Amino acid sequence: MYFEIDDIKDMHANIVSASYNSGVCYASIFGYIQQTKNMLKLLKKKKCTFNVHGRYFTSYPDDYNIYTTKVPDSDFNHTIIFKKDKVYVDSSGVENYNGYIYREISKENLSLYPGYDNDAYRDIDSFVFPEDLLNSIFNKIYNNSSLPILKEWTEYITYQLFKKRYISTLNFEMEQENNDDYTLIGYVINVPIPSLIEIISSGLKNHDIYIDKNLSLTPSDSMKAIEGLDGYLNTFSDVLAEKVQNSFIPRFIPNQNNYSQELLDFIDYVSYKRKIKLYPAQKDVIQAVSNCLDDKNAAFIIGSCGTGKTVMGTGVVMVNNKNKKKMTNIIMCPAHLVNKWKKEIELSAPLSEAYIISNLKDLLAIVPKIKQKKYKKNIWLILSKESAKFGYEERPSAIWSYAKKGYICPECGKPLFNYKYEGRGRNRVRKIEFFNESSFLKHTFENNVCMNKIKKFNNIKGAYEEVECNAKLWEPCIKDSLFDWVKLGKQGWVEKKLINQLKNKLDNKNMLSRNERELLKAINDTLDNEYPIQKAPKKYPIAKYIRKYLKNYIDYFIADEMHQLKGADSAQGEAFGDLAFAANKVIGLTGTLLNGYASGLFYILYRTFPKLMKKEDFLYTDDDKFTTEYGVIKKTSKYKWENGIQKDKFGVTKVKALPGVSPLVFTKFLLENAAFISQEDISSGLPAYTEIPVPIEMDDDLRSAYNLLETEVQGNIKGGFNLKIMGQLIQTLSIYPDMPYNVSNVIHPDTGEVIVEPPSLDGSVLRNKEARLLELVKRKKEAGEKVLVYYHWTNKTDLDTKLPALLESEGIKTAVLKSSVKAEIREEWIKKQLNENIDVLICNPTLIETGLDLLDFTTIIYYQMGYNLYTMRQASRRSWRLSQTKDVEVYFLYYKKTIQEQALSLMATKLQASMAIEGKFSEEGLNALSNNEDIFSQIASSVAEGIKDTVDINVFKKISVNSTIEPKKEYQKNTSYNNMNKISYSCFIDPKKINKKKIINKIDGLELKILNNPILLFKAG
Known part of the structure; x- marks a missing residue:
């Protein structure tokens, strides 16, 4: 056929x-x-x-x-x-x-x-x-x-x-x-x-099938008393824990396996040099991860804020090396943590030298020591993720042909093109689209190399054969090359001799898209000499140099805050991949591995476990396939209907990834390769951590203005605007209650039409939320506490000036941390402010979400909240650390019956779902996993449908942690199902201490049989 x-x-x-x-x-x-x-x-x-x-x-x-x-x-x-x-x-x-x-x-x-x-x-x-x-x-x-x-x-x-x-x-x-x-x-x-x-x-x-014909399913009183998943796990936690324990043999079992001599030596060294004692759970994680690295090339430590990931990461390297040889190790971390890591290495790693590498020159100065075989000390190279990615800029190298009216390959001289498909089925036709003046604005997969076929002589076969040209169409950008090309800011590259030609083409179009309008503006600015031509220095990426020239010299690579390196095409993500490839062993450290989407994990897994991913039949470009198998996707298609009957599909099927990660990700990719640890596992003397939602009624005039704005936004959302406009609408509705004046109009990005014009109120009036903030800060100041205030919409509101002025007018000394303070000096900057006796620090939570210990601020107030779970989880616990002695309270201020309440409610629910993926189960969290809409879409849907979500205080109570200052037993039984969470760590359950009788006496043989086979929970008849 x-x-x-x-x-x-x-x-x-x-x-x-x-x-x-x-x-x-x-x-x-x-x-x-x-x-x-x-x-x-x-x-x-x-x-x-x-x-x-x-x-x-x-x-x-x-x-x-x-x-x-x-x-x-x-x-x-x-x-x-x-x-x-x-x-x-x-x-x-x-x-x-x-x-x-x-x-x-x-x-x-x-x-x-x-x-x-x-x-x-x-x-x-x-x-x-x-x-x-x-x-x-x-x-x-x-x-x-x-x-x-x-x-x-x-x-x-x-x-x-x-x-x-x-x-x-x-x-x-x-x-x-x-x-x-x-x-x-x-x-x-x-x-x-x-x-x-x-x-x-x-x-x-109908009794056509039976679970067991001879089985009578009459539950006992104890089974009848169970309500919901929480009750089920509370009652049967020990039995279930034992079953999991018997099914999965951990790398290290506390109180049963012995610590290695290398770990005991490391514990003694840290105790002597730093005058601190490692907690039992920290020792267990170090030993478990070291055991994992004995037969694997990578492992993760996933620990909440303040669990000591730096000392554990250092410990894993020292223990796993087993004193075999001197090492060269690399640490990549956020810029504000490089000094912290250097100090950690100098105090915790024996016979070690730590160097902060800011540029290639710094690295080249150390290379002789790295390659010197007789050098006796361990070398630790510390790179910020920002400096590791830096490299030279590239510009196009294709040649414009006036004869062919398009770009040609600089090597084979043939016209450059892309294939474009039109039609469907038997009518599907492939057309060639030749590269024009705007084909090299951005470096893409399509314009990366020449796609033409050329004839090349094969020496082995002794004949010419047709092969792909594959000539590179981009080259390093050096000063001399800038005479031919100009970079129009974020719009990209245009050849200078073609800039007027491209301008005329855009000028003659009847309707311009938003990107085309921005490109035309950039061209006009350049022609008017208002837009400076950017000249990039010639650099070589540090990570790429290490991959190419030092691969056989790198023993361990520690990726700190690994979740920030998940990008597919980001320079930081590529640097992470280069360093992971160069090292013999990789240790990933993070407080929040999952962002709720399966795609957020794909490239981290592929860069650390490439063999496993290939074994699972994934290519490096298969992030969509991974999302389909282990995440949630939504496909939207349009069909023709005639007389109520569905006919043929028309248009393109839209595919969208939604939040949601299959538990199979944990069992297939993380169970053998990750140790989970939280502050509750480490210390029996942690102070209380409490999250408190604070609902606030709007002023009468604000409520009226907000309701009018909401009605207008609601009508526009129902009108079916695209996501870009939807984002503007939701953002305007979010910030309006906090700044009901001078709010920008919502403008249609393509037509320039004013869609929404927010009403403007008196900006000098003290609003209820401001008054509540002032009252709360005053009370905390009188109690001798310092307060950390978060606000989200930094460039859309005047809170960075209005809130400090309000607090200062009441004698409350306030400082504002802005992004202009470089990341590497933020910790010192904050210390300086504390030395000047500030009472309040105001900042965007993204500026301090990782690494910084802010023990002085025992009260944290979210004045505004964004929609990023990473940021919320990390920033909320900045001051709740092992060395904290005072209770920590986190307040969430929001206006009732507004989009702010909806956002907080959804964030709390999504937070529980995220925690459920990491083994911290609650009934609400597992229910939330089944809700696969992203927070932004849920908020937009709620606004469009007029749904008013209310904040459930009980959700925050479950996230809060009681004080454990009083000593507690190492293993508790039957108080809650939290002991189930231990299973997903490096296994902090002692099987010998499971009290089987305590459970079995409460249930009969029938119910134990039901536990062994959950299908027996079905009732026939």
């Missing part, structure tokens, strides 16, 4: 199964080796069109399992492709399972399989299904859904699936019968999960 995939022609298929509903489900294909390679690239990377003997079908990236073998003594490959099983959400939001079963069976047994005569539903009521088909259907459903099913139900479920037409047969077209005794048969399962649940539920209710 004739077979094509896009422009790959002249392939041959001897077996194909295809239908217009399912597309090509199975194909056995023969083609030249290079054809096969090109086909595999297409199937993995992009949407493709199949041509099977004149019939057209569409495939999507990663639709197929693919197996390829070379045909002996030939230039051909034999490839078999067949569709992968998948769980997907359809356009109506319903989860579906789509699975495929393929069988090669003898023709004499063909009649045993439904559909052998192309009618799968004939005589289905009396059909006896073959055992191997039943086993396949059971395994498909069991492995691809979360439904609890028993194997003895399979015949009933299979019958129902056929009867309700959720299983259909596949038709196979075979070019010729190679085997007269055997043939192929296949089935497609396509069932909505709710329908599958209904089938099982009906079977149980």
